[in-house]
Amino acid sequence: MQAFVVVLWCVSVIAFAVTPSVQSAETPMKAVVIHEYGGPEVLKYEDVQRPEPKENQILVRVIAAGVNPVDGLIRSGMFAKHEKASFPMILGADIAGVVEKTGSKVTNFKAGDSVFAYASLKSGGGYAEYALTTEREAAPKPKVLTYVEAAAVPVVALTAWQALIDIAKLSAGQTVLIHGGSGGVGTFAIQIAKARGARVIATASTANQDLLKQLGADVAIDYTKQKFEDVAKDVDVVLDSIGKDTLARSYAVAKKGGFIVSLVARPDRDELNKRGIRGAALSVEPNSDELAEIGKLIDEGKIKVIVSQTFPLSEAIKAQEHVATGHTRGKIVLKVADEPK
Numbered sequence: 337m338q339a340f341v342v343v344l345w346c347v348s349v350i351a352f353a354v355t356p357s358v359q360s361a362e363t364p365m366k367a368v369v370i371h372e373y374g375g376p377e378v379l380k381y382e383d384v385q386r387p388e389p390k391e392n393q394i395l396v397r398v399i400a401a402g403v404n405p406v407d408g409l410i411r412s413g414m415f416a417k418h419e420k421a422s423f424p425m426i427l428g429a430d431i432a433g434v435v436e437k438t439g440s441k442v443t444n445f446k447a448g449d450s451v452f453a454y455a456s457l458k459s460g461g462g463y464a465e466y467a468l469t470t471e472r473e474a475a476p477k478p479k480v481l482t483y484v485e486a487a488a489v490p491v492v493a494l495t496a497w498q499a500l501i502d503i504a505k506l507s508a509g510q511t512v513l514i515h516g517g518s519g520g521v522g523t524f525a526i527q528i529a530k531a532r533g534a535r536v537i538a539t540a541s542t543a544n545q546d547l548l549k550q551l552g553a554d555v556a557i558d559y560t561k562q563k564f565e566d567v568a569k570d571v572d573v574v575l576d577s578i579g580k581d582t583l584a585r586s587y588a589v590a591k592k593g594g595f596i597v598s599l600v601a602r603p604d605r606d607e608l609n610k611r612g613i614r615g616a617a618l619s620v621e622p623n624s625d626e627l628a629e630i631g632k633l634i635d636e637g638k639i640k641v642i643v644s645q646t647f648p649l650s651e652a653i654k655a656q657e658h659v660a661t662g663h664t665r666g667k668i669v670l671k672v673a674d675e676p677k
């Protein structure tokens with residue numbers, strides 16, 4: 337069941353992945369490309385043709401690209417049975433950069449605009465000097481952020497937003513338990529929940545207890561020293577990004593009528609029914625309106641962005657290896673070009 341949600345998400349993300357070589361422009365660009373599935377070593381830093389925007393697309397000069405756990409899973413071929421992707425393929429969905437060119441039907445953006453986007457692989461792939469996105473995926477870059485920080489936002493912030501607000505309908509005064517509070521999704525989930533007026537209980541290892549508190553968690557639990565169920569009781573919402581034993585033990589802490597949203601597994605129907613709680617698995621979708629709203633909260637100082645490490649684009653292998661540990665603090669971002677002045 338654990339693999340189910342990830343498959344669902346990845347299939348939607350990569351079903352129509354485009355190959356960089358089919359683009360028509362003659363100008364070359366650097367990109368990190370895979371020609372086959374495999375370990376991190378299949379990531380190749382090489383020249384490909386720069387893509388050209390179709391009528392509804394936006395060509396972005398990428399300044400920074402975020403790295404997500406799913407990038408490595410796609411690279412490994414974990415979803416090969418379910419996808420129609422073809423090689424060569426450029427991975428990466430999180431981009432921040434400057435609009436270079438727009439298609440004829442694009443009205444909300446123009447050349448020179450600073451943007452960030454969850455650019456689905458349907459559009460192209462973000463580990464590159466130029467990437468394609470659409471108006472439904474992109475929003476104005478928050479002014480207070482660098483491009484590196486902005487590239488750390490889209491996928492994980494939208495995931496936290498869609499889980500807590502769209503699905504679980506978290507409201508002021510409710511209590512939410514956020515597992516993995518120090519990771520990409522968790523750091524945004526804590527702050528989105530606080531901005532919503534909720535009480536937040538969050539889990540992470542010893543080294544990240546301070547971070548949970550800095551982000552606004554009311555209660556921080558060190559999962560290496562304490563069982564979360566000894567502290568969190570009768571919560572309205574659980575956000576599960578860990579699965580397995582963590583999800584299995586989470587049913588008991590949700591109150592009757594409460595909600596469990598998992599990012600990595602489909603909650604067990606029998607457990608939910610037995611306890612009178614609701615549950616859902618989330619598959620994050622690009623959403624430019626929500627991304628713009630998140631950007632507003634960032635500009636208002638209500639959400640901070642935590643980038644723990646950056647790597648040059650040419651070192652995508654190292655970046656993915658770090659992310660694959662499952663212990664990233666905040667986000668890891670690829671620097672593709674210098675920040676514009």
Ligand SMILES: NC(=O)c1ccc[n+]([C@@H]2O[C@H](COP(=O)([O-])OP(=O)(O)OC[C@H]3O[C@@H](n4cnc5c(N)ncnc54)[C@H](OP(=O)(O)O)[C@@H]3O)[C@@H](O)[C@H]2O)c1
Nearest residue numbers: 405495516518519520521540541577599618619620663664
């Ligand atoms: N379905 C979807 O649409 C969707 C969208 C986004 C992400 N995801 C998935 O959700 C998961 C989390 O994504 P992410 O980007 O936040 O990952 P991440 O940045 O790697 O963060 C993982 C966090 O989990 C913490 N952690 C590890 N083991 C834990 C445990 N037993 N209990 C509590 N916390 C634990 C780690 O903190 P410590 O270092 O302190 O242990 C780390 O900060 C990934 O599997 C990703 O693929 C799914």
